[in-house]
Amino acid sequence: MRKTARYSALAAAGLLALSSLTACANDAAGTASSGSKGDGKGTKVKIMVGGLDKVIYLPAMLTQRLGYFDAEGLDVELLSEPAGVQAETALVSGQVQGAVGFYDHTLDLQVKGKHVESVVQFSHAPGEVEIVSTKKADDITSPKDFKGKKLGVTGLGSSTDFLTKYLAVKNGVKVSEFTPVAVGAGPTFISALQQGAIDGGMTTDPTVANILAKKAGKVLLDMRTPAGSQAALGGPYPSSSLYMQTDWVNAHKDTVQKMVNAFVKTLKWMSTHSASEIADKMPADYSQGNKVLYASAIESTLPMFTDDGVMPKNGPETVEKVLKAFNPAVQKADVDLDKTYTTEFVDKVAD
Template identity: 30%
Template sequence: MHPFPIQRRRFAIGAAVAAAAVACPALRAQGKLEKSSISMAVGGKAAFYYLPLTISEQLGYFKAEGLEVEISDFAGGARALQAVLGGSADVCSGAFEHTINLQSKGQFFQSFVLQGRAPQIAIGISNKTLPDFKSLADLKGRRIGVSAPGSSTNMVANLVLSRAGIQPGDVSFIGVGTSAGALTALRSGQIDAMSNTDPVMTMLEQKGDVRIIADTRTLKGTQDVFGGAMPAACLYAPLEFIRKNPNTTQALANAIVHGLKWLQTAGPGDIIKTVPESYLLGDRALYLASFSKIREAISPNGLVPEEGPKTALKALSSFDATVKADRIDLAKLYTNEFALRAGEKFKA
């Protein structure tokens, strides 16, 4: 491959970092942390959706930045968000689209480092309770499992159903989490379909428990469902927190980007050694099969793609009447300043 495109990319990133330093003088040189103890909320930490967070935590990258991060795990992203809104957590590791929902209600939160560039969510139909499934219309009146009502798994389900004319009220959404409880809910017949993340969905798929009908675990699948790049897991916080704590925010972004850099070259054995044993759900081979499937969905550098927020807004506004596209300021949803500087530090 000719070297010039790479050189141009490096120049572009360097220029962007310089521009960020001008726009935000506090980022020119990272000074003393305004806040060294951080409480973080996450919804379903064992899912691959949040693998970069787990890697950064397990490998000590937060501590390397001078941070003590206490992570509270909830059943889904919507519940994690409630912890931040309620003041019991400073930062949320959650889905990018929550920043849109919040802004539509007059609450300004901002994503400052991306973990996933695809939602990594698949929708599967239970072969036990719906063996004769033919179309989405068959889901009317049925029970659909999601990590938690209002979470990104719920959002993807709403989007796919809306294209078949099915409204959220036409089905029953049931929170099942993102780990062993989700497997049990589907296999026992408590739900008829499920919108969830890996490793859960790959495990159900490979054991013949579900038939996948929509899949955003790959970049191509994400393009098929959303029509463009869709930013997924990220660290986001109230805009006021970011403005008051730029050095702390930078340290958090550094830790995540450090984890993303490690993931670029990590092998299956490295992943198994690093994540907690409970995350494997009792099947190492299937866990690694799941990792292979979603690997390209992990962000390589923590940057939100320029077209991503537009894709997310278009998706949300297509089925949620409370989200008015013309009233959302896309520029306030995210900043790449912190991830750019972290990328310079770790050559990500």
């Protein structure tokens, strides 16, 4: 397993560059990203990503940059929204054919009568970090201290919202006893933390790296590794994935297979290359000329990724347990986990 980056070793002179990295990456994520156009004759697919700049969703852009969509004869357009819940909305409304976001949305949507399934699983841990403001570090030493606090999430109804509620309930704090605040990620999250609009919150890299470098917050819970997921959630937590509407999957199996082929090839490539090599493949404006700092942000999150796209054993059960802890609709529902994901396409990927 790769070692987590040691942010304390970052040179003070690099702090400004890291701040620029996060800000620029978020600006880039707010616009559409043209996919692997090739000669324009490939099969057209639009994918909405819950934040293209987020390291947890890195396989989307990396697959494009490595040319694997082109190699499969696909014309992929990557689009971006700041939160996974917005990517979900774009999918169910038919604006896009696929969404790169957390697997837990497939369960949430099934309860709401929407049939969506993960077709390739990028991860076996959330990749999320619960950060507390440096000023509140003495007051918040565990989720038991969430009561009465304002906690940042990317968006209401997002996966960070789900996980925050679970951590609270698991530790004896009712959902009604704390206030979730939608602050997005990157500069908006950091600003909210520094200005006291939130006491803490859940976010991912490169936002985590920026906060630690600025000494604006401290890590309360680290779920960027399988071990961290086990400790906080009681099992593997499949998060980042490509999920699609089941009817569309069944009607376009050849296209879905090509998508899965490309993503699995990327996951295998990631498993045999360093964070620095991965950073080298990403858009230049993601690193702002300082790939060492960007590579540090990538390095800390790499342990969350699978190398084969396979749903981790007992992963769906962990996600269901998390959602049932606080969501009355899921508690009352008879969720059919077999319909929230498929291994059909991953099983057919050539070695």
